[in-house]
Amino acid sequence: MPSVRSGWIQGLCSLAHHPSALHFLADSGAVDTIFALQGDPSLFVASAASQLLVHILALAMQGGASGSPISEAAAWPICAQKIVNHVEESLHSKATPQVTQALNVLTTTFGRCHSPWTGVLWGRLSPPVACLFERDPIPAVHSLMDLLLSVARSHVLNFAACGLWEMLAQTLSRLSPTQAGPLALGTLKLQHCPQELRTQAFGVLLQPLACILKATTQAPGPPGLLDGTAGSSLTVDALLSSKSACVGLLCQTLAHLEELQMLPQCPCPWPQVPLLGATVTILRLCDGSVDPSSSMGGRLCGTLGGCVRVQRAALDFLGTLSQGTSPLELVLEVFAVLLKTLESPESSPTVLKKAFQATLRWLQNSHKTPNCSDLSPDALLFLGELFPILQKRLCSPCWEVRDSALEFLTHLIRHWGGQADFREALHSSEVPTLARQLLQDPESYVRASAVGTAGQLSSRGLQATSASPENPLAQQGLLMDLMHILSTDSEGFPRRAVLRVFTEWLRDGHADVIRDTEWFVATVLQAVSRDLDWEVRMQGLELAQVFLIQAMGQPSLHCPYTVGLPEATSPRPHPEFLQTLCRLPLFEFAFCALLDCDRPVAQKACDLLLFLRDKTTHCSGPQEAGDSPNSASVEAVLQRWREGEQGQPLGDLEPEAMLAILRSLDLEGLQGKLAKSSDHVEKSPQSLLQDMLATVGILEENEADCY
C-alpha cells in the first residue's frame, strides 16, 4: 500500500532528526531499502525516498564533519559514503530512470544543503555529471538542467573554480532550442551569473522570435533581435520541422519571456520594440494577415494559421509587454491586431478571453501620463471600434464568449466608468442594454457575470435604460431583479455574484442601499440564511460584517508585533443599533452560521461574532451570562442546534441576552479548532496506524495512491 510505504518514509524522516539515529539507519539496512524505494511505482513514495536520502546524507555530514569540510570524500562517514557511492554508481548507469534518481537526489542536496561539504561533493560528482552530456541522446535532460541550476544557486561553491559556468554555457549551446529554453530561463534567474552567460541564455530565448522577425520582415528592416548572431539554424530547423515542434517552441519561448519580464532579473536593456514586433507578427501569422517575405515565412504562415495554442501564448505575452514603453505606431499596431482578433469569427472562445485580457492591460498602460488614469486619445478611438465588436460578442451563441465579454466589460467600467469620454462612448452603444438582458441568460456563468456587470454599471450610474437620474424606478428595478436572482436562481454562481455586488454596493454607499439599509440587509440575510450554497452564506457574512463595520468602526488590530498606536476609540454602539441587529436578525444568522457544516462559513461567523463581542464589551450590563432567563433559552436552542435540530428560530431576543451569549461562548477556542485544516485527522499517527492495520487485512495490494 503506497500510503504505508509513504508513512514508513515519513517515520524515518522524523527519526532522522536525531543524530543518534544514524547508526540505526546504517546498521539496520534501512538505507538499502530507501535506495530500492527510489524506484517505487508511486511517484510520491519515490520522491519521498529521494528526499529522505538527502536528509540522511545531510545528517551524516553534519555529525561527521563539524567545522571545516573534509576535503577528501573518502574520509566521510560511512553512511554518507554509501549514499554518495550509490549516487555515483547510478550516474554511470545506462538506465535513464536510475540516472534521473541520482540527479534528483543531487538536485535536492544542493538546493537544501549549503554547507562546505557540498563543494567537495560537487568536486567528486561533477565529472560523471559532465560525462552525461557526452552521451547521445543526453539522458534525463530535464533533471540534468535542474541539477545544474540547483548547483548554480548554491552559495557555497566557487563557480569559476569548479567550471560550472563553462558547463552551463556548453549545455546551452549543445541542447536543442526546445530543451535549452528552461535552462536559459533558469540561468537568467540566477543572481550571480557572468554577463556573458546571461547574454548567451537570453539569446536562446530570443532566437525563435528573431527567426520569426527575419522570416517576415521586408529586408532590410529595422534592427531586430540578435542581429548577426550565428547558431540560428537549429532554431529554424525546430520551427520548420513539424507543426507540433514549431508550436511547442513558440509557446514555450513566449511563456518564458513573459515570466522573465515580470522578474527583477529581467535583462536590461529589454528589447521591447523587437519583442513587441515579433509578438504582433506571430499573431498575424496565426490570423493569416502577414505577407511574408521569405519561403520560411510562407511555411510559418501555413503552420501557424489558426493555431489556438500559439495565439493564446502570444496574447499572454502581448499583455505583459504592455508594461514597457513602446512607440506610438507600434501601440497602434497592437490595437489593430487585438481588434482583429476580437472581431474575427475564427477566434476561439479561449483566444477571445486572452485577447480581452491583453486589451485591458494595453488600455491601462498605453501612453499613460504620470498623474492621469484617463484613457489616451488612441485608446478612446480604439474603444469606439471596440464597442460594436463587444455588442456582437455579447450576442454570441457560445456562452464562454458572452461570459468573457461581460467580464471584460466589468473591468472596463471599473477602471474608466467615471471618465466622461468613456461614458459617452459606452452610452452611444447598445452594450449596457445587452449586458442587462444577459441577466436572463440560460447559462449560469453568464448570468453571474451579467450580475457583476449590471452591478458595476449601476454603481457608476451607467445603467441601461435608466441612465437618467430622474428615472429611479428602473434603477430600483435592478435591485429587485438582483434580489429575485438571489432568492430564485437555481445555480449558485449568479447568487454568489449578487451578494458580491450587494456587498460592494453597501460598502460604497450605493443610493438604493442607503435609501433603506436596514430593509436591504434584512432582506438579503433572510434570503441567504436559507441558501444551500456555502459560498453564498459566506458572502452573506461578509455583507453583515461590512454593515457592522460601517456602524461600529473597523476591528481593532490584535497583531502582537504592531506598536500600539493611539487608536481613535471606536464609538460605542448605540443601544438602538443593537436592537436593530436583533431585529434583522443578524445575531440569529451569525449564530446559525457558527454551527455551519462548512468550515469556512463557521470560521467567518466566528470572526464576525468575535468582532461583535469586542465592539460590545463596553455595552455589557451588570448581569453575567446565564443570568437572564432569555439567554438561557437561547443557549438551549443553540445546544439543540448543535445536536442537529436546526431550523428552530431563536425567537425575539433582547440585545442583553445576545450579548450575554456572546460572552459565554468560547469563541477563541472555536476559532482555534476551526483553524486546523480538514486533513489534520488523516495526517495523525492514529490514521496511519489504521492504514497499516488495514494493509495487514488486505491480501491483494491496493494500488490506489491516496497520498
Add this chain to the structure above:
Amino acid sequence: MLDCGLDMTSTLNFLPLPLVQSPRLSNLPGWSLKDGNAFLDKELKECSGHVFVDSVPEFCLPETELIDLSTVDVILISNYHCMMALPYITEHTGFTGTVYATEPTMQIGRLLMEELVNFIERVPKAQSASLWKNKDIQRLLPSPLKDAVEVSTWRRCYTMQEVNSALSKIQLVGYSQKIELFGAVQVTPLSSGYALGSSNWIIQSHYEKVSYVSGSSLLTTHPQPMDQASLKNSDVLVLTGLTQIPTANPDGMVGEFCSNLALTVRNGGNVLVPCYPSGVIYDLLECLYQYIDSAGLSNIPFYFISPVANSSLEFSQIFAEWLCHNKQSKVYLPEPPFPHAELIQTNKLKHYPSIHGDFSNDFRQPCVVFTGHPSLRFGDVVHFMELWGKSSLNTVIFTEPDFSYLEALAPYQPLAMKCIYCPIDTRLNFIQVSKLLKEVQPLHVVCPEQYTQPPPAQSHRMDLMIDCQPPAMSYRRAEVLALPFKRRYEKIEIMPELADSLVPMEIKPGISLATVSAVLHTKDNKHVLQPPPRPTQPPSSKKRKRVSEDVPDCKVLKPLLSGSIPVEQFVQTLEKHGFSDIKVEDTAKGHIVLLQEAETLIQIEEDSTHIICDNDETLRVRLRDLVLRFLQKF
C-alpha cells in the same frame, strides 16, 4: 460527363427584377459612351456608379464548343447545385444519353430549378438586350461588363417544360450501387457528406479505378457522412468542388451569423438572409432552434419565403436514409429528423410561397426572413432589399458563398442597412484535403489549376493549396488532359464447360499451366472464352454456308515445351549417343554446340533452340529428340 453546373454569376451584371414596381429602378438613367453616344441607353442603365444590363437575367452555360454534347453517353451528377445547367444540355444539344443521380439530388435539384424559373417568369420583362454583346461594343463598356467572357453564349433561363423533360432523363441510383456502363466501366455513387444525396463517383474497370470527388464535406451536418474508405486504391482521383472560402471556418461563421442576427433583432431591426431553398438553411434553422431561446428571441418570427419553401422543408424530413446517423435514428422514435418541424409547429417559423397572399397579412416586425435568390437579382429578396435597405437598424447577412456580396449589393447602393458576410461553405478545405489524400492515397490527383497555387489575393498562403506527392496534375478551362494510366489488361471469363476440360500441369510448386483452345467471344466490352465448336461435319447439302458460321479448322496442336537445357549434360548425352568432337561456345544469349564432325550446329537460347544441319533430316530428328529429353511437354 461529370456534372453540369450553371454559372449564375453572370446575372450580377443585370438589374434586379423587382416584384413590386420600383420607382428607383425604373427611373435609372441610361448609359452613354464617353463621346455622348447614347445608342445603348435602352439596354444599359447606370446605378450608383455601376452599369447594369436592363434585361431578363442570363446565365453562362457549360462549354459546348469543345465537344459535341450529342456524343455524350452518360452524365454523372454529384449534387443538386451541380445540375442546374441540365436542361440546356439535354434539350438543346442533341443529347440522347442517360443522367445518373440520387433521388434527393434530383428532387431538390428540381426544387432549385423550379424556384429559379418561378423567380424569373413571374416578373416578365419584355426587353431583351443583345446589342451590348457585340464584341466591338463590349470592349467600349466599363468593367465588369467589358471583361465578361463568352457573353454570346449567355442564355435566358429555361422553362418548366424543359426542366421536366431534362429530369425525365435522370436514372435514380443509390449509394454504393454498381451501375454497368456498356460493359466498359462500372460507376458507383458514394456519399460525399455535403448535401442531401450528394455523391462522389467511382468509375472503375477490373484493373483501373478513377474517383471523382466533388463537393464533399467532413463536417458533421445533416447529410450522411462522407464515404472515404471506398476511395482508396484509386489510380486517379479527380478533385473538385472544394470550399470557395478556405479561410472561413463554418463553425465560426455560424457563430457570427447568430450573433449578428440577435444583435439586430434586439435593437429592433430586421434580418434578411438571402439563401437557396435547401442546404445550409436546414443547418441554420437547427442552430437557431437551439439559440433563439437562450438569446431571448422566442417571440421573433422567422419567415421562409420561396415558391418551393414548403416542399423543401417537407422533403428534408422524408429522406431519412440519406441523413446522418443521429437524424436517421430520430426517425425510428418516431420524430421528425430536423427540428424545423417543431419551429413550424410552434409558429416560430412560417413559410410562404411569396410575399403576396398570406404573408402580407401575417407579416410582423422585427423579424428574420430567409429568401432567395442569393444573387439579389431576382426573387422575393429584391423586395426586402428595397424595403429595408434604407434603415441602419436592419441587416442583410450573406451566407451563400457563390456570389461576391459586394457585387450583389451594387445596384442597391447607397445602402443604409448593415451588411454582414458570413459565408458558410462546408466543403473540404485544404487541410482536410491533405488529410483525405493521405488517407486514400491515390496514385495521381487531377484538379483545377486554381487549387495548385495560393489564391491570388493571398499569394503567401502556401497552406491554401493542394500539397501532395506526386504533385497534382492540374487543368485549366478547355485544356485536354491525358489521364496517367493505360488499360493494359482485360478480364476474360472462361465458360464452366471449357474450364472443366482443362488439365493443368504443375510446372513449379504452386504454378500449374494448361493449354486452352477456345473461341474468344467479345460483346459489349465483355470477353468470354467458349469451348471450340466440334469439328464440322461435312455439309449434308450443297447449300452455301453462312459466313458467320465459318469456324477456322482446329489443327492438331503440338505440345508446348518448358524448361531449360543444361549444356554440360546435353553434351554428355550427345557423346553417349555417339557424337564426338563437340565444341561449346558461349554467346550473349546462350550457347552454341558445334558438332564439327557432323557439320551441325545447335544454337541454344533462352526461348529458342535451332538445329542447323545440312539437309540431313534424320540427324535433325535425332538431335531434336535428344533436346526434347531435357524439356517438359504439356
